Amino acid sequence: MGVLGFGGFFFRAKDPESLRNWYREHLNVGAGCTGGDGETNEWFWNIQSGPVVFEPFRADSDYFAAEKAFMLNFRVDDLEGLLEQLNASGIAIETRDEWDTPETGRFARIHDPEGNPIELWEPPAEA
Structure with missing residues (x-):
């Protein structure tokens, strides 16, 4: 008996409705969105299974x-492809060569309209 996975991520926002819409429009995240399985539900975001990293960082981390x-x-x-869409929408993107490795994949960073940091991760293709 134990945890099966994430059941949700809840956080405070100055304008929850606007932020909810931004995530849905630009990242396909939130209720009614699908991660590729084709099944939608008005209350849930149905995601595609795959690796998840759960890692507390030191309080003084510069990550x-x-x-x-x-x-x-x-x-x-x-x-x-996602970076092209985000760029076309005027969303600032940060990439660094040192973030990308064949072992871990490729990374980019953006921020939502309220300044919350978002890392976009493309895991390496399985051999």
Whole structure:
């Protein structure tokens, strides 16, 4: 008996409705969205199974902004295509060559309209 996976992620927002819509529009995240299985539900975001990293960081870590308590990390299957869409929408994107490795995959970072950090992760293709 134990935890089966994430059941949700809840956080405070200055404008929850606007932020909910931003995530849905730009990242296909939130109620009624699907991660590729084709099944939708008005209350749930049905995600595709795959690896999830759960890792507390030291309080003084510089991996993301010190004033932020968390950074969302979303697994994606076409990082380049998503970055093109985000760029076309005027969303600032940060990439660094040192973030990418054949063992862990490719990464990019953005922020939502309320400044929450988001890491986009394309895991390496399975051999």
